[in-house]
Amino acid sequence: MELFDSTQQLLMGALHGAAARQSALSQNLANANTAGYQRVDVDFHSALQQAAEEMRSGDADVSPDDVDFTAQADPQQMQVDGNGVDVDVEAANLAQNGLEYQALVSVMGARMGILQSAIGMPR
Amino acid sequence: MGLFDSLAISASGLSAERLRMDVTAENLANAQSTQGADGQPYRRKSVVLQAVGAQGGFAQALAAAQSGNPEATGTSTGAQPGGVEVAAIVEDQTPGKRVYNPGHPDADAQGYVTLPNVDSVTEMVDLISASRAYEANTTAMQTAKQMFTKTLELLR
Numbered sequence: 001m002e003l004f005d006s007t008q009q010l011l012m013g014a015l016h017g018a019a020a021r022q023s024a025l026s027q028n029l030a031n032a033n034t035a036g037y038q039r040v041d042v043d044f045h046s047a048l049q050q051a052a053e054e055m056r057s058g059d060a061d062v063s064p065d066d067v068d069f070t071a072q073a074d075p076q077q078m079q080v081d082g083n084g085v086d087v088d089v090e091a092a093n094l095a096q097n098g099l100e101y102q103a104l105v106s107v108m109g110a111r112m113g114i115l116q117s118a119i120g121m122p123r
Numbered sequence: 124m125g126l127f128d129s130l131a132i133s134a135s136g137l138s139a140e141r142l143r144m145d146v147t148a149e150n151l152a153n154a155q156s157t158q159g160a161d162g163q164p165y166r167r168k169s170v171v172l173q174a175v176g177a178q179g180g181f182a183q184a185l186a187a188a189q190s191g192n193p194e195a196t197g198t199s200t201g202a203q204p205g206g207v208e209v210a211a212i213v214e215d216q217t218p219g220k221r222v223y224n225p226g227h228p229d230a231d232a233q234g235y236v237t238l239p240n241v242d243s244v245t246e247m248v249d250l251i252s253a254s255r256a257y258e259a260n261t262t263a264m265q266t267a268k269q270m271f272t273k274t275l276e277l278l279r
Binding site: 018019022023024025026027029031032033035040071087090091094095097098101102105106109112 | 125126128129132133135136139140143171172173174203204205206207252253255256259260262263264266267269270273274276277
């Protein structure tokens with residue numbers, strides 16, 4: 001039995017993913033006025049889900065640390081200069097991603113609290 | 124890679140939008156300047172922005188230094204987001220409006236004065252656009268800061 005189980009590892013993976021998505025969404029907002037810019041996004045949910053399924057199917061080599069959180073282009077056109085950023089949608093995504101990240105951190109903190117009390121190191 | 128990246132990206136957005144605001148202010152301030160340094164009427168300037176890929180960052184720089192190849196630090200991966208940068212500030216080449224004013228010191232032989240090609244309405248729209256984009260970047264920065272603070276609370 002390992003100290004950090006697969007749930008905790010997936011939580012860590014999700015935190016990495018949410019941080020990578022935060023960068024991608026910040027990039028979109030920073031380039032809201034760049035002509036010809038196409039928005040990028042990180043679909044870390046699908047990537048993690050795939051990793052979780054591979055872990056469940058017994059593929060021991062898969063770890064949430066190996067999941068690739070590369071920003072993917074998401075072409076669309078919003079403005080006549082070829083820019084593909086909808087500022088309102090980006091702001092909504094950003095708020096959602098921030099809250100999701102904070103929720104993940106809370107769950108992680110609670111699980112670490114349980115571990116700490118088991119070790120006899122209550123906070 | 125991490126939350127500090129998104130803070131840096133938002134910061135690049137902030138300085139780009141601030142420069143756009145500066146240039147718009149310059150255009151408005153020179154809306155009546157019929158003579159520049161070259162003797163010609165002022166020409167409206169606009170900022171050209173371009174997206175940049177990440178310049179490696181600390182982790183990649185450390186890895187490159189450890190592998191004994193410090194030249195590899197500055198390479199742009201392109202895949203990771205790295206913010207925005209100002210590619211150029213270009214002058215608008217559309218001809219300015221000509222008004223008949225023979226008493227003006229810059230009037231030509233026919234008595235016409237060429238005014239700068241600055242349209243104050245266009246500048247106002249640009250100013251609002253830059254100001255809103257600036258706000259959007261500060262919001263992104265605020266969110267990243269909250270996320271970071273929340274993570275630090277885990278250590279308490």
